[in-house]
Structures are given as structure tokens and as C-alpha cells.
Amino acid sequence: MDNPPLSPALNDRAERQIPGYRSLARLAVALLSGFPTAAIAAAPVLVVGCGTGNELIEARAQRKDWQLTAVDPSLAMLEAARQRLGDDAHQVDWVQGPVEDLPGKQRFAAATAVLVLQELADDGSKLQFLVSLARLLQPGAPLLLIDLMGGGSGLNVAMEQQFLAAQNQFQLASGLELELSPSCEGVFPIGEARRSALLNAAGFSDPIRVFQALQYEGVVAMRRQ
Incomplete structure (x- = not known):
């Protein structure tokens, strides 16, 4: 018997875990569409850590002209995304593996990386990931990052604890059991100053904040000329 598709369960869990998750893909595409590099017809756009395909589906809805490249280390995720896109799947260039392995320079007019940077340890892996994206993006091209943020995010200790309590309450109200601390789950949040550095x-x-829901933040940074 075939394995059940991954996307419904994963998307449902993310929506219950992350405030505003359902709108993130729509926001990402709408935001990047306004940048000059991505506003042109048939702009090549990179979706890193495409997961089950939320940004890809939204891009096909808003910008059918974009030439999409979807990258994910997980074959199961790529297959789930292909299933969700249906007939549109053949319009996407699918790449299994880390984005660091993509060849070329200045290939893309924009990129998204939703809940990707948080999964990389700050042992050089985060920097290597961002350096690879800078290599692949055209000068002036935007990069959208959305991640869980950690200490040093401009909040005092009391407010950080308040946000954590609110996050826990949001999950409980959404029908999820409380998660372990992010560091115990293979998630490595950093603060604003470290992200900017x-x-x-x-x-x-320098990044510009475009989304915040408790300790989840989205920023846009442009590839320098």
C-alpha cells in the first residue's frame, strides 16, 4: 500500500505551531514580486527548503511566469510538493540536496528560505548557507528568511519569557502538546544582532523585518551590488 501523503499532516502541524503560518507563503510571493529583479517576466526564483510546496503553490497562483527552482534535502518532501502541485509540477525545476551544492553564480532574481536557517547550527553552517545564497542571487536580489528567533532578539528577559508562554499557550489552544525547548529539537535560533552579522x-x-508572530520573524535582505 502506498504511503499517505506527507503534506496534510505537516502543514496542519505547522499551522497549529506557528502563528500566521497559513499566510506566510502568500506574503512571501507578494513581497518578492515587488522587487525590481523579480518583477520582470519569467524571473528565475529559488525556493530553498521547499518542504511540501506552500511557496511554490502560491507562486504558481500569483506569478505563473516565474521560473521556479525548488530545493530540499528530503526526497519525501519533494515528492509531497510535486503531488500538491499536480499538473504544475512540470513547471518547476526540482533539486534534491543542500542549496550549497547548486552550481553557478548570480542565477536567481529572488529566493525564499522559510524555517531553514533555524535548522542549521551556528558553527559555520549558517554562514556557509547564506554565502551560498549570496553566490546564487543577482546583485540587488531579495532573500526572504523566516525563522524562530532566540536570545538577543531585542527583547528583555521578562518579555522573552512572556513570548515563550504565549507560544506554549498558542500550541495548547491549537490542540498540540507542548514542544521541547528548541535546542532539544535540532533547532538553533539566534538573535537579531547575530543574524544581521x-x-x-x-x-x-541589513535585514528589514516584514513579519513577526511572537518569536517567529521574517526579514528581507538584498544581495549587495
């Missing part, structure tokens, strides 16, 4: 070291502009 990594982006600048990789060749990006």
Missing part, C-alpha cells in the same frame, strides 16, 4: 558577512544588506 551573518547576513552582512555573507554579502547581504
Whole structure:
């Protein structure tokens, strides 16, 4: 018997875990569409960590002209995304593996990386990931990052604890059991200052916040000229 598709369960869990998750893909595509590099017809756009395909589906809905490349280390995720896209799947260039392995320079007009940077340890892996994206993006091209943020995010200790309590309550109200601490789950959140330092070291502009829901934040940074 075939394995059941991954996407419904994974998307349902993410929506219960992350405030505003359902709108993130729509926001990502709408936001990147306005940047000059991605506004042109048939702009090549990179979706890193495509997962079950939320950003790809939304891109096909808003910008059918975009030339999409979807990258994910998981074959199961790529297959789930292909299933969800249906007839549109053949319009996407599918790549299994890390984005660091993609060849070329200045190939893409924009990129998204939703809940990807948080999964990389800050032992050089985060910087290597961002350096690879800078290599692949055209000068002036936007990169959208959305991740769980950790200490040093501009909040005092009391407010950080308040946000964590709210996050736990949101999960409980959504029908999820409380998660273990992020560091115990293979998630490595960092603060605003560290994120800015990594982006600048990789060749990006200072990030601009475009989304926040408790400790989940989305920023856009542009590839420097």
C-alpha cells in the first residue's frame, strides 16, 4: 500500500505551531514580486527548503511566469510538493540536496528560505548557507528568511519569557502538546544582532523585518551590488 501523503499532516502541524503560518507563503510571493529583479517576466526564483510546496503553490497562483527552482534535502518532501502541485509540477525545476551544492553564480532574481536557517547550527553552517545564497542571487536580489528567533532578539528577559508562554499557550489552544525547548529539537535560533552579522558577512544588506508572530520573524535582505 502506498504511503499517505506527507503534506496534510505537516502543514496542519505547522499551522497549529506557528502563528500566521497559513499566510506566510502568500506574503512571501507578494513581497518578492515587488522587487525590481523579480518583477520582470519569467524571473528565475529559488525556493530553498521547499518542504511540501506552500511557496511554490502560491507562486504558481500569483506569478505563473516565474521560473521556479525548488530545493530540499528530503526526497519525501519533494515528492509531497510535486503531488500538491499536480499538473504544475512540470513547471518547476526540482533539486534534491543542500542549496550549497547548486552550481553557478548570480542565477536567481529572488529566493525564499522559510524555517531553514533555524535548522542549521551556528558553527559555520549558517554562514556557509547564506554565502551560498549570496553566490546564487543577482546583485540587488531579495532573500526572504523566516525563522524562530532566540536570545538577543531585542527583547528583555521578562518579555522573552512572556513570548515563550504565549507560544506554549498558542500550541495548547491549537490542540498540540507542548514542544521541547528548541535546542532539544535540532533547532538553533539566534538573535537579531547575530543574524544581521551573518547576513552582512555573507554579502547581504541589513535585514528589514516584514513579519513577526511572537518569536517567529521574517526579514528581507538584498544581495549587495
